[in-house]
Amino acid sequence: MLTFCIQMVNESSVFAVASSCIHWVKAGCRLQWHLTGQTLIIFPTFSIMFGYSVQRGRMPPTQPNPGQYALTNGDPLNGHCYLSGYISLLLRAEPYPTSRYGSQCMQPNNIMGIENICELAARLLFSAVEWARNIPFFPDLQITDQVSLLRLTWSELFVLNAAQCSMPLHVAPLLAAAGLHASPMSADRVVAFMDHIRIFQEQVEKLKALHVDSAEYSCLKAIVLFTSDACGLSDAAHIESLQEKSQCALEEYVRSQYPNQPSRFGKLLLRLPSLRTVSSSVIEQLFFVRLVGKTPIETLIRDMLLSGSSFNWPYMSIQCS
Numbered sequence: 001m002l003t004f005c006i007q008m009v010n011e012s013s014v015f016a017v018a019s020s021c022i023h024w025v026k027a028g029c030r031l032q033w034h035l036t037g038q039t040l041i042i043f044p045t046f047s048i049m050f051g052y053s054v055q056r057g058r059m060p061p062t063q064p065n066p067g068q069y070a071l072t073n074g075d076p077l078n079g080h081c082y083l084s085g086y087i088s089l090l091l092r093a094e095p096y097p098t099s100r101y102g103s104q105c106m107q108p109n110n111i112m113g114i115e116n117i118c119e120l121a122a123r124l125l126f127s128a129v130e131w132a133r134n135i136p137f138f139p140d141l142q143i144t145d146q147v148s149l150l151r152l153t154w155s156e157l158f159v160l161n162a163a164q165c166s167m168p169l170h171v172a173p174l175l176a177a178a179g180l181h182a183s184p185m186s187a188d189r190v191v192a193f194m195d196h197i198r199i200f201q202e203q204v205e206k207l208k209a210l211h212v213d214s215a216e217y218s219c220l221k222a223i224v225l226f227t228s229d230a231c232g233l234s235d236a237a238h239i240e241s242l243q244e245k246s247q248c249a250l251e252e253y254v255r256s257q258y259p260n261q262p263s264r265f266g267k268l269l270l271r272l273p274s275l276r277t278v279s280s281s282v283i284e285q286l287f288f289v290r291l292v293g294k295t296p297i298e299t300l301i302r303d304m305l306l307s308g309s310s311f312n313w314p315y316m317s318i319q320c321s
Contacts, residue, residue, distance in 0.1 A: 083215060086136060086249050090218035093134035095127050120167065121158075121287030128157035129304040132225055137242050145239070146305060148230040151298045155280035156224045156272075159200070163207035164217045196282040203278055207271055215257075216268060219250035224272060 083091070132138050132150060141149075150157075161167075212220070226243035228236040247269070254265040284297045292300055 084249055084252065086245070087215050087218060087253055089136050090222055091214060093131045094214075094218070095130040095134075096123070117168070118287055118290050120165075122291055124158055124161040124165065124167070125154065125288070125301075126304060128154060128161055128221070129301060131221070132157075133305065135222065135225075138225070141239070142234050143306075145230070145233050145235070147302050148232055149225055149227065149239070150301050150305060152230045153224050153227060154297070154301055155278060155283050156275040157221055158283060159203055159275050159278050160207070160217060160221050160224065163204045164212070164214075166208065167204065193282065196279045197286070200278050200282070200286075203271075203274060206274075210264075210267060210271070212268065213257075215253055216250065219246055219253065220268060220272065222246035223250065223269075224275065 129150060132146070138146060138149075223243055223246045226239050226246060228240040228243070230239075233239055250268065251265050254261075254268070258264050280297070288297060288300075
């Protein structure tokens with residue numbers, strides 16, 4: 001059984017950790033703990049969430065194929081909606097079409113183990129980079145600008161992809177995937193880390209609550225990607241104009257497709273600034289430490305961008321080709 005041994009500094013830190021553990025319970029994880037001296041030992045029971053007891057060296061008897069997870073919110077576009085040529089090209093650039101991988105990321109009662117969470121995360125990250133490589137205008141930018149844009153926005157694109165595929169975000173397996181059970185943590189560290197996970201969960205849930213469709217997700221990702229905030233851009237004004245083009249395309253699409261929701265466009269745009277509240281370093285530790293070790297995520301993104309579909313992950317089972 002995995003245990004989390006947390007050195008407690010004072011009584012207030014005990015209550016802080018206990019408060020944070022509420023999120024574990026909400027995620028379906030039953031907790032047991034006792035205080036021994038200055039050490040709080042937490043025993044999370046994962047069986048509710050995974051359908052099996054988590055022990056070192058034991059994996060679930062059946063694991064889903066990461067290929068079944070498609071970038072869609074389960075409400076695919078139909079043939080009657082309005083699509084501009086620009087949005088059509090954004091959608092066409094998606095490397096994992098619904099027809100290939102199914103209509104939803106997480107079907108009811110699916111079992112998802114730690115390895116599958118990491119593999120799905122790798123697929124979502126690769127999808128963001130591969131999508132960017134194939135959308136209009138991005139390939140025409142200088143390669144240094146392409147790298148700068150992706151290095152700045154990869155975590156925001158990842159959150160959008162996670163929401164689009166309804167990525168499961170239960171706290172307990174995420175902590176296990178990050179390897180935080182391997183060594184004792186201070187109370188402040190565990191509380192801060194769990195708070196970052198909560199922020200990640202909230203951003204995903206707020207996007208899902210809007211029932212964003214595939215065309216809207218593509219436009220939102222383009223708006224995020226084409227930002228003049230990246231450092232060292234050779235032509236920031238041009239990139240800003242591409243962001244404006246993407247924003248106008250989204251506005252036109254929403255006005256045509258959702259005429260009875262006049263505030264929808266504004267609600268979608270208001271979701272974007274808060275994406276930056278999700279810590280990129282926490283995403284990296286949660287999902288990618290097991291895959292790439294100490295390799296900086298920025299290096300990984302650059303390699304993916306330059307290698308394209310020939311890029312090979314450290315795990316041979318998730319080669320993105």
